[in-house]
Amino acid sequence: MLRRVLLGLAAMYLPMAAGMASACGAETDCQIGDRMYRIAMPDGHDGVSEVGAIVFAHGYRGTAQGVMRNRSFRRMASDLGVALIAVDSKGDGWSLPNSPALSSASGAEEVKYFDQMKADAAARFAIDPDQIMVTGFSAGGMMVWTLACERGDDYAGFAPIAGTFWAPIPQSCDAPAANVVHIHGDADRTVPLAGRPVAETHQGDVLETLNMYRSFGGFGEASAEKTDNMACEMSANEAGKILNFCLFEGGHSFNPAHVSAAWSMIMDASAS
Numbered sequence: 279m280l281r282r283v284l285l286g287l288a289a290m291y292l293p294m295a296a297g298m299a300s301a302c303g304a305e306t307d308c309q310i311g312d313r314m315y316r317i318a319m320p321d322g323h324d325g326v327s328e329v330g331a332i333v334f335a336h337g338y339r340g341t342a343q344g345v346m347r348n349r350s351f352r353r354m355a356s357d358l359g360v361a362l363i364a365v366d367s368k369g370d371g372w373s374l375p376n377s378p379a380l381s382s383a384s385g386a387e388e389v390k391y392f393d394q395m396k397a398d399a400a401a402r403f404a405i406d407p408d409q410i411m412v413t414g415f416s417a418g419g420m421m422v423w424t425l426a427c428e429r430g431d432d433y434a435g436f437a438p439i440a441g442t443f444w445a446p447i448p449q450s451c452d453a454p455a456a457n458v459v460h461i462h463g464d465a466d467r468t469v470p471l472a473g474r475p476v477a478e479t480h481q482g483d484v485l486e487t488l489n490m491y492r493s494f495g496g497f498g499e500a501s502a503e504k505t506d507n508m509a510c511e512m513s514a515n516e517a518g519k520i521l522n523f524c525l526f527e528g529g530h531s532f533n534p535a536h537v538s539a540a541w542s543m544i545m546d547a548s549a550s
Contacts, residue, residue, distance in 0.1 A: 335414030376444035430456035435544030455495025
């Protein structure tokens with residue numbers, strides 16, 4: 279009799295323990311193998327209705343925890359009614375081709391991590407897989423460009439901020455052309471538009487990257503437009519994908535309002 283009671287109690291508490299073990303969010307890591315991410319659902323979310331998501335890749339020596347401490351960024355995402363997902367590099371920076379410490383890296387490990395993160399987030403949370411934008415700042419922007427080139431058709435769009443490929447930039451991409459909104463400060467000295475040397479490597483030239491992607495994706499002539507305190511050159515291809523290059527007055531900085539503007543541009547393009 280006592281054995282049956284104990285077994286019954288175990289059966290009752292095991293699901294609860296499993297749920298506690300798998301719980302994660304803005305303050306707790308979502309583990310995927312030896313990697314992790316954090317996620318903040320929009321305020322008042324019912325836990326059932328699917329929402330879009332903004333995935334953010336931090337800069338050099340940043341962390342997912344640090345991203346989640348940015349209350350204005352979390353508020354912006356919540357006001358849009360989307361989740362904020364903060365991804366996390368394995369060390370100080372992203373393992374990308376031609377990067378200073380990891381010049382021989384292929385980027386495949388990071389792309390695999392993003393694949394796993396997307397699948398895991400969609401399984402654990404009510405995330406619409408067709409409404410995910412990936413953005414990132416500085417070294418995180420370099421990660422975003424790499425992902426756009428490798429997984430262009432897996433996300434609604436990409437918004438790299440103040441970061442591009444390490445030189446030499448690729449001559450083409452493996453994935454189909456995607457919606458891309460590149461954002462940069464016109465007085466950025468940390469990642470200048472023309473790039474700068476770092477150790478034995480060199481940051482890529484932003485205009486060279488944009489010209490490569492414009493040719494690769496068949497994007498047409500750009501038109502000038504001002505939006506959200508940015509001067510943008512906007513173009514599209516026959517498939518309706520957009521390639522927008524937006525400059526703001528300032529240096530190496532990140533503004534949640536610019537991410538919101540990029541989200542609107544990409545969602546408008548996705549809906550058309």
